[in-house]
């Protein structure tokens with residue numbers, strides 16, 4: 001039975017399911033979920049580290065700087081959530097090896113949180129020399145000093161969606177249409193939105209996974225720095241931003257479940273408010289372009305162009321995509337969460 005057939009059966013017997021349940025099943029079903037069977041980094045979508053090496057390299061510099069800001073602990077966990085094919089970490093560690101001096105690489109225990117078995121296999125091979133560990137979730141990462149980075153992970157977290165209809169708020173659900181096919185609808189009863197979610201405008205999305213990340217970080221006893229980079233607004237809650245991608249094309253989120261990636265904009269404002277309310281220090285959200293320029297993107301680009309004069313235009317175009325406000329420079333944002341009492345992180 002295909003995933004679509006199983007979803008139809010589930011809805012026929014149990015009734016319509018919230019959008020967040022649909023996203024979770026479609027992305028992570030152990031048999032047919034998108035990330036289980038077809039993690040399409042570089043095929044369905046392209047990310048910043050896969051666009052230009054400058055991205056991962058600058059994050060490598062950032063990691064070394066923040067390791068020093070933590071007091072250069074002789075043992076720390078370097079965690080990446082949702083590393084995909086590992087390009088960011090590959091570029092970051094190459095730079096860390098040359099700028100971190102003795103110490104950083106020796107002190108680091110590399111840990112990936114990656115639900116996709118195919119991607120985990122690739123990572124284990126690619127980073128074999130560092131003997132990486134794998135954790136099932138952030139909650140499964142043991143305590144101790146930690147540096148954490150996650151690029152385009154938050155946007156994969158399932159979202160609940162609320163919509164105003166005839167003056168009343170309702171939760172968006174996935175049900176069946178008259179032909180028995182998957183279709184969007186609205187729940188009949190009044191919704192109970194999660195804490196801190198302000199229902200305003202015509203539609204609002206809320207990712208409960210953000211609450212879990214904050215709860216985990218707030219419970220950690222030892223120093224850490226976390227850097228999340230993703231797309232989304234910082235001045236309002238996202239409305240209806242659910243999108244699906246297959247082979248670089250935008251498709252309907254209900255079409256071919258399990259074969260297309262699903263994504264939503266991240267509510268950076270709510271993420272920052274939850275973090276501050278939990279007693280964490282919040283730096284950003286800062287536009288990605290500003291963050292990368294602050295870390296020395298221009299200087300690094302100059303070096304790369306000098307070293308590869310034949311490819312100068314391609315190198316420039318790729319790196320510029322990350323910074324240009326009309327491309328990824330503003331829509332993508334960086335946010336850094338830390339416990340109170342540490343110096344301001346670099347780039348913010």
Ligand SMILES: C[S@@+](CC[C@H](N)C(=O)[O-])C[C@H]1O[C@@H](n2cnc3c(N)ncnc32)[C@H](O)[C@@H]1O
Pocket residue numbers: 035039041047048049050081082083084085087088113114115116119150151152153156157
């Ligand atoms: C859009 S890709 C980004 C990959 C990589 N960070 C990059 O920038 O190229 C999303 C990544 O998040 C992972 N992911 C999705 N849901 C996740 C979850 N609930 N927990 C941890 N990782 C998740 C995916 O398997 C994938 O590696």
